[in-house]
Amino acid sequence: MLAFTSGTTGNIKGVMLSQYNIVSNLRAAIQNNHLKTPTLQVLPMNHTYGFNPGVLTPLYNGNTVCINMSLKELAKDFKFYDPYYIGVVPMVAEGIYNNILREAKRRGKEKLLRRMIALSNALRCVKIDLRRLFFGGLINRRLRLISCGGAPLDPFYAERFEELGIKLLNGYGLTECSPLVSVNRAADNIPESVGRVVYGVKVKTAPDGEILVKGNCVMSGYYKDEAATKEAMSDGWYKTGDLGFLENDVLYVTGRKKNLIILENGKNFSPELIENELMKLPYVKECLIVARRNKNSSLIVARIFTDGGCGGIEEDIKRINESLPYYMRIDAYELEDREFDKTSTKKIIRSNYV
Numbered sequence: 001m002l003a004f005t006s007g008t009t010g011n012i013k014g015v016m017l018s019q020y021n022i023v024s025n026l027r028a029a030i031q032n033n034h035l036k037t038p039t040l041q042v043l044p045m046n047h048t049y050g051f052n053p054g055v056l057t058p059l060y061n062g063n064t065v066c067i068n069m070s071l072k073e074l075a076k077d078f079k080f081y082d083p084y085y086i087g088v089v090p091m092v093a094e095g096i097y098n099n100i101l102r103e104a105k106r107r108g109k110e111k112l113l114r115r116m117i118a119l120s121n122a123l124r125c126v127k128i129d130l131r132r133l134f135f136g137g138l139i140n141r142r143l144r145l146i147s148c149g150g151a152p153l154d155p156f157y158a159e160r161f162e163e164l165g166i167k168l169l170n171g172y173g174l175t176e177c178s179p180l181v182s183v184n185r186a187a188d189n190i191p192e193s194v195g196r197v198v199y200g201v202k203v204k205t206a207p208d209g210e211i212l213v214k215g216n217c218v219m220s221g222y223y224k225d226e227a228a229t230k231e232a233m234s235d236g237w238y239k240t241g242d243l244g245f246l247e248n249d250v251l252y253v254t255g256r257k258k259n260l261i262i263l264e265n266g267k268n269f270s271p272e273l274i275e276n277e278l279m280k281l282p283y284v285k286e287c288l289i290v291a292r293r294n295k296n297s298s299l300i301v302a303r304i305f306t307d308g309g310c311g312g313i314e315e316d317i318k319r320i321n322e323s324l325p326y327y328m329r330i331d332a333y334e335l336e337d338r339e340f341d342k343t344s345t346k347k348i349i350r351s352n353y354v
Contacts, residue, residue: 002223003048003175014223015048015175022052024216025178028198029057032183033145033169037063040083042074042092044344048179049149054087075099084142089150089346090157093168096146097160117163145186147171150345152253152272154279155191162189170194172253176238177201178217182251193250203251204237210257211244212237243270259350261291263298267327274328277320278302283309286340288353289330302333303353305340 001017029052039058043050058065066081068074071092088096104110146161146168153170161168167186172194173179181203184195197203201215214237221229232239243260244253255270262268271289278287286305291298302317304310313333321329340348 004046005175013225013228016220016223017048017178018220021178021217021219022056024200025052025180025198026057026060028200028217029053029180029183030061031199032185032196033147034186035061035063035145036084036142038066038081038083038085039063040066040068040077040081040086042068042071042086042088043150047345048175049087049173049345052178053147053173053180058085078140078143082140082142085145085147086143087147087149090148090153091151091346093146093148093153093161094157097157100164145169147183149173149183149194151347152276153191154276156280158189158191172251174213174238174240176219176232176240177213177215178219180217181213181240190250193247193252195251196249197246197251203246205245206239208257209243209245209254211240211242211251211253213240214238261289261298261300263291263327264296265327269325269328274300274302274320274324274330277323278304281313281316283307283313286336286348288340288348288350290353299331300329302330303336304333305336305338310335 001019001022003015003017005013005015035058037058039054041050041054043054045051045055055065063085066077066083068077101110101113104113143166146166148168149171153168158168158170167189168191169184169186169189170191170193171183172181174181180198181201182193182195182197184190184193188196201213201217203214204212206212212234218238222232241257242253243255243257244251246252255272259271260268261271274289275287278284278289283306284304285307288303290301290303292301293299304313317330317333341352342348
């Protein structure tokens, strides 16, 4: 199989994956969570995350796979197929939850929904019988499991879906690893992490914090690009380019190595650490942290796309700055008039905004 990288961090490269790579990864994926039928495939199938865990894994498990051809048809497909499991990127998961609340408010059932959530939490069990519909109603009948990957997930949404009796499980993977490296489990969900390392895969971190992966799922190399292959591998370990750490076999991703902002005083940090704090503000839809030269120093600038309302943003940024080391504090902010450019898997193309 020849799969192409999304091109968010450089030139697009062809990743050579063998049948052994893919099958070993499918078997590892199945061991983490029990998948019931049917599955609704939402992600683009030209990406390994969409095709391997999204299509091949459920088929390997004997499940029915239903295909969503367009996000515009998602509401109709949820109602028609009533899936048990879906795989999405964080932006779609957030949209699903917000649509649940919006529909509840439209029907005048928002207070009822919140009371039922509070009751289910008090009883430590979830018996919210609102799953007859999804977008057309509130929550579809069968949906119990959502896997999420491709970008950082705000733990807030994992907690909110849990209240509705739905497990939202964050995972981590790369095209070069077929793609799954780690994933949370329904019985052991740690929303701040990207889950436990899957069977047959080894993970460690380099001295600079880069995540390294080894195992049967790792590619044989980049198609007709020996230089890139040599650069990506180190003694059999694939250099992911991501920064993070392991804690009791649970993996945490903190940012991209290539995104590191390096200041004149030698200090460096991952912009994602600040972006995650900004994304907690209710009016912030997307944001990027960039550094701009200003004479002999750098200005840390927050580029922010909002929902149209951003009252109190100065106070919010001041509060966030108080929790950050001095060298990471935001010096200025800019409001964007449109969403940032993204790849097919909804990752912001940072190189367009440097």
